[in-house]
Amino acid sequence: MARERATDGEKKPMRNVIVFAIGRNLYALELRWVHEVVSLPYVTRVPTAPAGVLGAVNVRGAIVPVIDVEVLGGAPAPGRPARPGDGAILLEVDDAPCAFRIDNVEEVTTLHGERRGRLTDGRGRDIAIVDPEEVVRRVAAEPPGRGGPRAG
Amino acid sequence: MRGDADEGSVREVFAAEAADNLATLKDEAATLEEKRAAAANLREGAALVGEHAIAHAAADLVERGASAGGVAALEARVYERLIRPTDVEVEGDLESEEAGSLRRLFRDEADETLERIATTLAELGDRAPGAAVLRELMRMTHTLKGSAATVQLGAIGEASHALEDAFDALRGRGDAWSQRLCDQLVELVDALRAAVSVGDRATQNAQIDAFYGLLSRLELPRGQGSHATERGADGGASAPPALSLKQRDAAVLRVDAKRIDSLMDSVGELAFDRTRITRRATEISQLATDIDRARRRLPAPARRLEGAEPDEAAREAAEILADLESELDRQLAALRQASGALLEDADALRRTGKALQDGLTRVRMLTVSSLFRQLAPQLRAMARAAGKRIRLVTSGGDTEFDKAVATHVIDALLQLLRNAVAHGIEPPETRRARGKPTEGRVTIAARQEGSTIVLDVSDDGAGIDVPALRRRFIERGAWTEARAELASDNEVIQALFEPGTSQRERADSLAGRGVGLSAVRESVARLGGEVQTRSIPEQGTRFRVRLPVTAAVSQALLFKVGGDVFALPQSYVVETAHVDATSLPRHLNTRSRTVPLVGLHQVLEAELPADARSLPAVVLAFAGKQLAITCDKIVGPREIVIKQLGPILSTLPLYAGGTISGSGKVQLIFDPAELVRIAFPEGAGPPGAGRDLRPR
Numbered sequence: 001m002a003r004e005r006a007t008d009g010e011k012k013p014m015r016n017v018i019v020f021a022i023g024r025n026l027y028a029l030e031l032r033w034v035h036e037v038v039s040l041p042y043v044t045r046v047p048t049a050p051a052g053v054l055g056a057v058n059v060r061g062a063i064v065p066v067i068d069v070e071v072l073g074g075a076p077a078p079g080r081p082a083r084p085g086d087g088a089i090l091l092e093v094d095d096a097p098c099a100f101r102i103d104n105v106e107e108v109t110t111l112h113g114e115r116r117g118r119l120t121d122g123r124g125r126d127i128a129i130v131d132p133e134e135v136v137r138r139v140a141a142e143p144p145g146r147g148g149p150r151a152g
Numbered sequence: 153m154r155g156d157a158d159e160g161s162v163r164e165v166f167a168a169e170a171a172d173n174l175a176t177l178k179d180e181a182a183t184l185e186e187k188r189a190a191a192a193n194l195r196e197g198a199a200l201v202g203e204h205a206i207a208h209a210a211a212d213l214v215e216r217g218a219s220a221g222g223v224a225a226l227e228a229r230v231y232e233r234l235i236r237p238t239d240v241e242v243e244g245d246l247e248s249e250e251a252g253s254l255r256r257l258f259r260d261e262a263d264e265t266l267e268r269i270a271t272t273l274a275e276l277g278d279r280a281p282g283a284a285v286l287r288e289l290m291r292m293t294h295t296l297k298g299s300a301a302t303v304q305l306g307a308i309g310e311a312s313h314a315l316e317d318a319f320d321a322l323r324g325r326g327d328a329w330s331q332r333l334c335d336q337l338v339e340l341v342d343a344l345r346a347a348v349s350v351g352d353r354a355t356q357n358a359q360i361d362a363f364y365g366l367l368s369r370l371e372l373p374r375g376q377g378s379h380a381t382e383r384g385a386d387g388g389a390s391a392p393p394a395l396s397l398k399q400r401d402a403a404v405l406r407v408d409a410k411r412i413d414s415l416m417d418s419v420g421e422l423a424f425d426r427t428r429i430t431r432r433a434t435e436i437s438q439l440a441t442d443i444d445r446a447r448r449r450l451p452a453p454a455r456r457l458e459g460a461e462p463d464e465a466a467r468e469a470a471e472i473l474a475d476l477e478s479e480l481d482r483q484l485a486a487l488r489q490a491s492g493a494l495l496e497d498a499d500a501l502r503r504t505g506k507a508l509q510d511g512l513t514r515v516r517m518l519t520v521s522s523l524f525r526q527l528a529p530q531l532r533a534m535a536r537a538a539g540k541r542i543r544l545v546t547s548g549g550d551t552e553f554d555k556a557v558a559t560h561v562i563d564a565l566l567q568l569l570r571n572a573v574a575h576g577i578e579p580p581e582t583r584r585a586r587g588k589p590t591e592g593r594v595t596i597a598a599r600q601e602g603s604t605i606v607l608d609v610s611d612d613g614a615g616i617d618v619p620a621l622r623r624r625f626i627e628r629g630a631w632t633e634a635r636a637e638l639a640s641d642n643e644v645i646q647a648l649f650e651p652g653t654s655q656r657e658r659a660d661s662l663a664g665r666g667v668g669l670s671a672v673r674e675s676v677a678r679l680g681g682e683v684q685t686r687s688i689p690e691q692g693t694r695f696r697v698r699l700p701v702t703a704a705v706s707q708a709l710l711f712k713v714g715g716d717v718f719a720l721p722q723s724y725v726v727e728t729a730h731v732d733a734t735s736l737p738r739h740l741n742t743r744s745r746t747v748p749l750v751g752l753h754q755v756l757e758a759e760l761p762a763d764a765r766s767l768p769a770v771v772l773a774f775a776g777k778q779l780a781i782t783c784d785k786i787v788g789p790r791e792i793v794i795k796q797l798g799p800i801l802s803t804l805p806l807y808a809g810g811t812i813s814g815s816g817k818v819q820l821i822f823d824p825a826e827l828v829r830i831a832f833p834e835g836a837g838p839p840g841a842g843r844d845l846r847p848r
Contacts, residue, residue: 041817042815042817044716045716046804046820047755047756047757047758047806048755048804053801056801058817058818060680060682061677061681061682061700061795062795062798063796063797063798063810063812064798065801096800098798136800140800
């Protein structure tokens with residue numbers, strides 16, 4: 001099967017990805033980023049944090065922020081709060097460990113035919129490619145949460 | 153009992169008699185027979201009032217004749233126990249701090265020596281010690297006696313002497329040796345260790361009494377070894393080789409751990425300071441960007457003037473504007489450079505701070521063997537109490553880790569040992585029936601894996617009875633039958649670490665009351681570690697504890713706001729108070745002054761507790777300013793392990809770091825500097841306050 005599409009694949013880069021769902025949206029993250037997929041323990045709220053930060057969790061003694069990748073989609077309201085038992089992908093971006101909250105893992109696969117940050121899988125589903133560096137950058141650039149301390 | 157009136161008068165009579173008897177013993181004119189009678193009298197009197205130490209010293213004189221040294225020792229004992237109040241330290245010049253630390257050194261050393269003695273004995277079991285082993289045991293006790301004298305802990309010195317005599321009595325008497333005697337001797341040594349380890353006089357005396365109590369029950373062969381004669385030869389004024397405290401190589405320093413801990417605390421604060429500086433520098437560079445944006449709007453009017461027919465005033469204004477523009481450019485460049493340099497400096501500070509912290513951590517590294525030394529006598533005591541024979545095997549004693557971690561994990565390890573003794577190792581009969589050696593075996597193995605210490609506590613006992621646990625969880629109503637059926641063995645074992653489960657049917661003194669393993673998991677989690685369990689029926693259980701090699705431990709006040717627990721470094725907390733929740737004033741009157749009150753619920757966007765009439769408030773001081781913050785509930789002071797928040801969260805000015813609770817939850821630590829900024833907004837302004845910095 002791979003050979004049949006080889007001509008296609010040579011032109012467009014192939015990606016080993018993990019495909020996950022948040023609500024109805026599908027996302028693909030390159031496997032090289034993924035440390036492991038876990039279910040979240042107790043999530044501590046982090047008041048004043050940017051909207052993309054859903055909280056902080058203890059991962060083997062380290063404090064790791066839980067991040068909502070949908071901040072990329074420009075959703076005005078942050079997604080639902082993260083809860084213990086939710087799925088999450090642990091990864092590290094620029095020495096910054098973080099956890100992306102997910103609803104569930106769809107598959108681990110090879111996809112190609114990227115167009116403007118999006119892919120279409122074998123079943124014709126539209127999948128957004130997640131660039132974790134971009135996610136972390138955007139989260140950091142977000143204004144502080146509404147609970148942020150205001151001077152004056 | 154000693155408090156009784158009768159008891160008191162008996163003691164008085166004894167004290168008076170003791171003085172007479174001592175006078176006889178010191179009287180050069182008295183005959184040997186008279187002296188012996190006086191000593192015997194003293195011995196009986198002392199035994200009657202429960203002064204085992206005096207009785208022992210007197211018995212020594214009865215048996216060996218009154219040497220000058222022996223009489224002096226006895227007199228010192230009597231003097232100390234009966235005539236002086238027991239709570240007064242006898243030592244005059246040893247009250248200085250220097251002397252105190254000298255004593256702590258002695259305790260360390262005595263502890264090491266006694267553990268070596270105990271281990272040597274324990275390894276003998278029912279094999280009688282040879283002459284060489286006894287000589288070594290006597291050498292060690294003799295050195296201990298000398299050391300104790302150096303730091304003027306006479307009672308410990310005498311007890312060591314008594315121990316030395318006990319070993320002496322065993323020379324050439326292999327026939328008197330038995331497993332039972334061996335156990336008794338180990339117990340005796342452990343009792344002396346207990347006496348050495350306590351600082352206050354009264355407790356120490358009680359421990360020494362316990363020591364002599366055990367000594368009096370010891371079944372030693374009668375008759376004397378050559379040791380007594382040797383001592384007689386030098387007139388009893390034997391000066392034992394005093395000790396390594398002074399002989400120790402000058403290149404090796406022994407420093408009181410407290411001093412290093414306080415240095416470590418300062419280094420920890422340095423990290424907070426550095427984070428703050430970085431944040432300020434970032435703000436300044438943001439400010440420069442803001443000013444630049446404003447500047448871009450500035451030259452527009454000047455340019456508009458160029459095309460038109462400018463009058464004098466307008467041209468002048470344009471020139472001023474142009475000057476101002478280039479001036480502003482220069483200042484902006486300087487500002488950017490300064491903030492960049494500040495960031496670099498902060499980074500240099502980080503590197504230096506890190507080096508300092510690493511260095512100090514290395515200084516306060518302990519070897520695991522020091523941990524083993526503390527655990528071994530406890531395990532022996534547990535085994536004795538449980539009536540089981542247990543041998544402790546240790547390995548990896550050279551592995552090093554932070555003292556802060558060691559102090560906080562010792563209780564957890566003790567609990568695991570308790571577990572091994574109570575639940576793991578079977579009674580001797582059962583072991584025999586299972587074809588195991590009657591003596592159980594508990595192993596503690598340590599090793600380092602990267603920045604993690606792995607401690608395996610294993611036993612060769614019965615293993616965890618998983619089916620029984622399933623049944624018990626159902627009986628207790630903790631689990632439904634379906635859950636118990638579906639749970640894997642591992643899940644059942646994990647449930648043991650939940651609060652409120654205890655493997656034993658009945659709670660007993662040994663294996664807690666359902667707090668055991670959950671407390672273990674808690675204290676290990678606080679340090680950022682984890683516990684894994686592996687158990688094989690009839691072969692044994694292994695608890696694997698993984699811990700970080702180092703930990704930054706600090707005192708903090710914990711309090712709740714909106715359901716989550718937050719922490720504030722204790723060093724900034726002044727006091728706690730209460731405020732009216734219905735009106736929530738903007739200020740709080742403390743005992744000495746009025747301070748601004750910050751409603752943390754507002755800052756953290758948390759709900760106020762529904763029906764609260766008054767809220768607790770924490771008054772804190774930082775950088776010369778005081779303020780109060782409200783919370784839902786004060787949890788209390790705790791020792792916490794400080795964790796970095798990582799690059800993403802550390803940009804938040806409100807937090808200085810985080811910690812992990814006993815149940816594994818993240819708790820955030822407030823940065824008092826930011827709380828001050830919220831309370832005093834007119835002070836150091838936030839980034840948006842750049843308006844005030846317009847050049848004039």
